[in-house]
Amino acid sequence: MQVPAQVEYEKATSVEQALALLARYAPGARVLAGGHSLIPMMKLRLVQPEVLVDINAITGLRYIEAAGAELRIGALARHADLLAAPVAGEHFTILHDAERVIADPVVRNWGTIGGSLCQADPSEDLSAAFAALKGSMIIHGPDGSREVSARAFHTGPYQTVVGPAEMLTEIRLPIRPGRLTGGSAYMKVARRAGDWPIGAAGAAVWLAGDVISDVGIGLTAVGATHFVAAEAEEFLRGRPADEPTLARAGEIAAEHCRPASDQRGPADYKRHLVQELTTRVLRTAVRRGREARGLAS
């Protein structure tokens, strides 16, 4: 029987109240959202917070909306919300690709986007998707709010830039002008339905004619720094979106990631997955971008 250690519990009904509670109890406090990462960790006694600050009653943090040139996702949006939001799929197919393979439908009902990000598991899927989309995170603290690039959010496995008296409140994804020439995709290989990835890749491609004007490639579970395949991105920028180029980008991504052998598979196999999945998501993203352009013209 897995039982968390003794813990105090506070319920916050506003961001201000949550921040006041975090400030009062830091560094012994942890934000409790869906709890589907934190509670298992507490049951295994891998973390033992002194105080839980439950933010589930801050209903104003649960939203997914296009605002100006951004898609904004409230930190308390559930995974099921993101999968069900047409506005998310309309702009970024990668998000729906990823959500379909995150955990299982019942876990997605309750687990939150912000919670997954702040847990910062090195195999987490949305961290790679948001890195590919070059999003940013809004973090509130005692001194106000700050915006941090998705590519600077994680400082290591299970570690983020969010301080003990701070909380993540929103994820922002830029919607570029002429978005109809962009496409995105996510693919994951796992041992069984609902499992963490052995390896996964996401790509967002922006096309100028048939040339790749910009690209984001996110990798998870394979030791990619900040979940990004930076060298492959650099190689692709300004090159034609043809098959040999995309295949070469997959090879570059595989060369530069640093997977570890573990119970999910040997490092060589994971490297092979990175090469294949990176090429496939680039191919799909390019095809989707062209299809969207075809629809627009």
Next chain:
Amino acid sequence: MKISVTVNGTDHQRDVEPRLLLIHFLRDELRLTGAHWGCDTSNCGACVVWLDETPVKSCTVLAVMADGHRVTTIEGLARGGVLDPVQDAFAACHGLQCGFCTPGMIMTARWLLDHNPDPSAAEIREAISGQVCRCTGYENIVRSVLRAAGHDGNDGGASG
């Protein structure tokens, strides 16, 4: 901590430790043993109940998180002594063998049919993909849900 939870339409007040999991609150405090305590790791789904209108794995929710909310368990599905059509269908189609996974399967299936009254076999399989039947009786579980949706329960076979 004092909490107030409406379970199957009945208000319950209890003083609980914040670390108490919802599944243990239901089973040990309220003696509602329909929801089963299975893997304890949010993998098997035997503990699925509804928190307000949403199926959740109650081994991974604290009882204090249900304070001020409604919980529905398998005991709350029948109305006036009449079983829910999903319960009837599980009985008719042999949707249960040992019965351990059944309460969670039925709670998720009821929710699926409330949101998608005519699901395909593939959609049913997706809906219960976070729940494990250790008898491996999935074929009959899918048939049961199809029958509850108004099909004859024979079109969810191996090809489904």
